[in-house]
Amino acid sequence: MYKKIQIIASLFLSISSYSQGIDVVYNDLVWSDEFDQNGAINNSKWHHQTLLPNGNSWYNGEVQHYTNLITNSFVDNGTLKIRAIRENYTNQGVTKQFTSARLNSKFAFTYGRVDIRAKIPTNQGTWPALWLLGKNINEPGGFFQPQFGTTNWPACGEIDIMEHGITPSMPTGYIQSAIHTPSSFGNTVNHGGMVAPNLGNDFHVYTMNWSPFQITFLLDGVPFYAYNPAVKNASTWPFTADQYLLLNIAMGGVAGTIPSNFTQATMEIDYIRIYQNTQVDTNAPNNFVANVGNITSNSIELLLNANDNSGSVVYTVQTGSNEWTFAHPEGSQKSFIVPNLMPNTNYVFTVTAKDMSGNQAANNPITLNATTLGATGCSGSSNAAQQGSFSIGYSYAFETINNEVKVTFQLLDTDKIGVVGILWQPSPFSELSMTNIGNNTFTRTLSGLANGTTVNFACKFAFAGGLAVTTYYNYVVGSNCTLEVSELEASTFAFLNPAKDVLSIQSKTEIEQVEIYSLQGKLVLQAKESFDNIPIYPLSPGVYLILLTQNGTKTTKKLIVQQ
Numbered sequence: 001m002y003k004k005i006q007i008i009a010s011l012f013l014s015i016s017s018y019s020q021g022i023d024v025v026y027n028d029l030v031w032s033d034e035f036d037q038n039g040a041i042n043n044s045k046w047h048h049q050t051l052l053p054n055g056n057s058w059y060n061g062e063v064q065h066y067t068n069l070i071t072n073s074f075v076d077n078g079t080l081k082i083r084a085i086r087e088n089y090t091n092q093g094v095t096k097q098f099t100s101a102r103l104n105s106k107f108a109f110t111y112g113r114v115d116i117r118a119k120i121p122t123n124q125g126t127w128p129a130l131w132l133l134g135k136n137i138n139e140p141g142g143f144f145q146p147q148f149g150t151t152n153w154p155a156c157g158e159i160d161i162m163e164h165g166i167t168p169s170m171p172t173g174y175i176q177s178a179i180h181t182p183s184s185f186g187n188t189v190n191h192g193g194m195v196a197p198n199l200g201n202d203f204h205v206y207t208m209n210w211s212p213f214q215i216t217f218l219l220d221g222v223p224f225y226a227y228n229p230a231v232k233n234a235s236t237w238p239f240t241a242d243q244y245l246l247l248n249i250a251m252g253g254v255a256g257t258i259p260s261n262f263t264q265a266t267m268e269i270d271y272i273r274i275y276q277n278t279q280v281d282t283n284a285p286n287n288f289v290a291n292v293g294n295i296t297s298n299s300i301e302l303l304l305n306a307n308d309n310s311g312s313v314v315y316t317v318q319t320g321s322n323e324w325t326f327a328h329p330e331g332s333q334k335s336f337i338v339p340n341l342m343p344n345t346n347y348v349f350t351v352t353a354k355d356m357s358g359n360q361a362a363n364n365p366i367t368l369n370a371t372t373l374g375a376t377g378c379s380g381s382s383n384a385a386q387q388g389s390f391s392i393g394y395s396y397a398f399e400t401i402n403n404e405v406k407v408t409f410q411l412l413d414t415d416k417i418g419v420v421g422i423l424w425q426p427s428p429f430s431e432l433s434m435t436n437i438g439n440n441t442f443t444r445t446l447s448g449l450a451n452g453t454t455v456n457f458a459c460k461f462a463f464a465g466g467l468a469v470t471t472y473y474n475y476v477v478g479s480n481c482t483l484e485v486s487e488l489e490a491s492t493f494a495f496l497n498p499a500k501d502v503l504s505i506q507s508k509t510e511i512e513q514v515e516i517y518s519l520q521g522k523l524v525l526q527a528k529e530s531f532d533n534i535p536i537y538p539l540s541p542g543v544y545l546i547l548l549t550q551n552g553t554k555t556t557k558k559l560i561v562q563q
Contacts, residue, residue: 021216021223022113022209022211022223022329023211023213023214023216023312023326023327023328023329024111024209024211024212024213024311024327024356025310025311025312025330026111026112026113026209026275026276026277027275027277027311028275028276029273029274029275030109030112030274030275030276030278031107031109031273031274032271032272032273032274033045033046033080034078034271035075035079035080035269035270035271036075036078037075038074038075038077039070039075041073041074041080041103044106045105045107046103046105046106047103047104047105047106047142047143048066048067048068048073048101048102048103049066049102049103049141049142049143049246050065050066050067050068050091050102050141051092051140051141052092052094052141053140053141056094059253060250060253061252061254062127062250062252062253063096063097063253063258064098064099064100064249064250064251065089065091065094065096065098065099065100066099066101066102066248067089067099067100067101068101069099071083071085071099072085073101073103078270079268079269080247080268080269081266082100082101082103082247082248082266082267083100083249083264083265083266083267084099084121084249084264084265084266085099085263085264086258086263086264087099098251098252098258100250100251101247101249102246102248103246104142104143104144104244104245104246105143105244105246105272106143106244107245107274108242108243108244109274109276110241110242110243111211111276112210112275113207113208113209113210113274113275113276114132114161114207114210114245114273114274114275115205115207115271115272115273115274115275116161116162116205116206116207116269116271116272116273117203117205117270117271118130118162118203118204118206118268118269118270119200119201119202119203119204119267119268119270120162120164120175120267121200121266121267122164122165122173122199122200123262123265124165124258124259125165125251125252125255125257125258125259125262126164126165126249126250126251126255126258126265127164127165127250127251127253127254128162128163128164128248128249128265129160129163129164129246129247129248129249129250130161130162130206130245130246130247131158131159131160131161131163131245131246132159132160132208132243132244132245133153133157133158133243133244133246134155134156134157134241134243135148135156135241135242135243135244136148136149136150136156136241136242137149137151137152137156138150138151138156144244154180154182154184154185154238155181155182155234155238156238157180157181157238157243158178158179158180159243160177160178160179160180160191161177161208161217162175162176162177163175163176164176166254166255167193168256170193170417170464171195172195172199173195173197173198173199173200174193174194174195174196174464175193175194175195175199175206176191176193177191177192177193177208177217177224177225178191178192179191179215179227181235182234182235182236182238183229183235183236189414190227190414191417192217192224192225192417193224193225193417194219194224196220203268203270204220205219205220205221206218206219210243211327212240212327213325213326213327214226214228214326215227215228215239231545245272247267247269249265249267277310277311279310280357281309281310281355281356281359282357282359283310283355283359284308284354284355284359284361285306285307285308285313285330285355285360286307286308286361286362287305287306287307288305288313288353288361288364288366289304289366290302290303290304290351290366290368291303291368292368292370293335295372295373296373296401296406297344297372297373297399298340298341298342299337299340299341299372300338300341300347300349300370300372301335301338302317302337302338302351302368303333303334303336304328304334304336304353305332306330306331306353307331310355310356310357312327312328312329312330312355312356313327313330313353313354313355314353314354314356315327315328315334315351315352315353316354317336317349317350317351318350318351319338319347319348319349319350319540319542320347320540320541320542321522321524321540322518322540323518324338327356337437340542340543340560341372341541341542343373343399344371344372345371345372345541346369346370347369347370347371348367348369349367349368349369349370350365350366351367351368352365352366373401373402378397378398379395379396379397379398380396381393381395381396381412382394382396382470382471384471385470386458386469386470386471386472387460387468387469388467388468389468390412390468391413391414391415392412392413393412394409394412394413395409395410395412396408396409396470396473397409398455398473398475400477400478400479401445403449404445404447404449405445405446405449405475406443406444406445406446407434407443407444407446407457408441408442408443409421409423409434409441409442409443409459409461409470410439410441410442411440411441411461412440413440413468416440416461417464418463418464419461419462419463420436420442420461420462420463421434421436421440421442421460421461421462422434422460422462423442423444423457423458423459424457424459424469424472425456425457426456426458426472431460432444434459440461442459449477450477451477452476452478453476454474454475454476454477455475455477456472456473456474456475457472457475458471458472494506494507495546498560498561498562499559499560499561500536500537500561500562501535501537502534502535502536502537503534503535503536503546503559504533504534505534505548507548510551511531511548512528512550513526513527513528513548513549514526514528514531514534514547514548514549515546515547515548515549516539516545516546516547516559517545517546517547518544518545524539525538525539536561539561541561541562543558543559543560543561544558544559544560544561545557545559
């Protein structure tokens with residue numbers, strides 16, 4: 001009875017609290033294990049992965065043997081137990097001092113939601129994990145490897161729903177979710193996490209919602225991290241094919257030293273449920289509306305809504321050569337902010353709505369027209385710090401809009417978690433709260449500043465485990481400036497930014513190729529010669545990504561194109 005109630009509650013969450021933080025709602029249960037039968041695991045659903053893949057050991061310096069022993073993985077009293085034990089164990093000619101279990105699901109899928117209700121160990125030196133790998137991974141001993149193993153890690157893609165014990169700089173009880181792709185090979189740069197209350201003693205529901213547009217992670221129905229790269233290709237988004245589940249506890253290695261008094265640790269899993277949308281959908285979205293919301297000098301808000309029986313609506317917004325496609329739960333208003341626009345410029349937007357099956361709304365497309373506000377200001381980027389340090393850097397912008405000054409700072413570092421932005425004013429010193437508008441971007445609008453007045457501000461970025469403060473920047477209220485060509489450094493390049501009509505690139509090293517992409521990852525211009533005179537007048541005004549290849553090394557920067 002309890003688990004039947006849990007299934008109903010889980011379905012309710014899928015259309016209520018889940019829908020507040022996910023893009024596509026998945027409703028149909030397609031695979032599950034409720035772990036109701038005591039004894040050995042269900043061999044029709046699970047495979048023990050025991051073969052050592054790396055000579056005499058597993059990866060990441062781990063020190064355990066994974067076994068198919070019932071002492072390491074079994075079902076008892078309604079939960080799956082995966083148990084790591086200190087014991088001498090010899091297998092494949094290698095003796096180790098710890099045993100554990102690593103289970104592969106025999107079910108693989110593309111797109112959907114995974115709910116796992118689990119209680120995890122918090123013992124020092126343990127690394128419990130709930131995660132997925134591409135079915136095509138070439139890894140010895142994996143269930144799918146003999147038939148489908150054609151691709152090495154991380155080109156297969158890896159989705160870590162939950163990991164614990166490998167983030168010593170984080171607070172107690174911190175759980176992490178992460179994405180591994182070729183674009184981040186060897187580094188965990190795409191990740192997020194949060195503190196789980198009473199971790200180790202209570203069960204929590206760990207959720208991963210995977211759509212064609214983004215991957216969202218939730219703890220007990222609360223979203224805390226989403227992976228949605230602007231450019232989706234084989235390097236950043238190998239998530240267009242089947243993935244399978246893995247459950248394990250690793251020991252030692254990156255999880256740290258195992259105490260001498262460690263004897264055993266157990267991860268308990270109450271259920272695993274995978275949802276997709278399996279019903280044939282022939283009904284198109286209806287009641288599709290699109291309106292213009294708030295307008296600033298560099299952004300326009302679009303307010304979108306539609307109803308659909310499938311639970312989700314896919315919107316496409318297009319202006320000039322830029323196009324965005326994303327999904328949102330039906331019946332709830334989606335606020336979509338078109339960023340990085342030019343001041344005092346008219347923009348025409350074409351908006352369409354369809355469902356996940358491709359059924360189009362009858363009133364497609366809706367055309368919207370809006371003009372950004374006039375503004376004066378200046379902006380730039382740096383990695384200079386007066387406190388702490390930046391791994392990549394930050395961008396800053398000052399705008400005078402009517403009688404107000406809008407100050408914006410964006411942290412470009414990808415290795416910081418739980419970022420908060422606070423504006424610093426030096427004299428008299430004060431800290432001013434800033435509004436988080438997404439993507440580690442923070443803004444504050446200041447009133448009562450007369451034209452010609454010089455203001456001086458820095459931004460403190462506070463994050464889990466530390467802080468970093470930018471240098472102070474002076475801005476004369478009402479003034480306008482453009483970014484100038486920065487001093488060249490070895491293996492870098494520079495150009496006048498914003499640019500108009502022609503792009504001229506300066507570099508101390510030989511340039512092999514220049515590619516310009518829209519923020520949605522569409523290649524809009526390519527040059528393989530004459531890099532000091534690239535015509536860009538065909539491009540619509542806005543923000544692009546410029547990818548430059550030098551000696552086989554690729555470097556990306558933002559490019560602002562003016563009329």
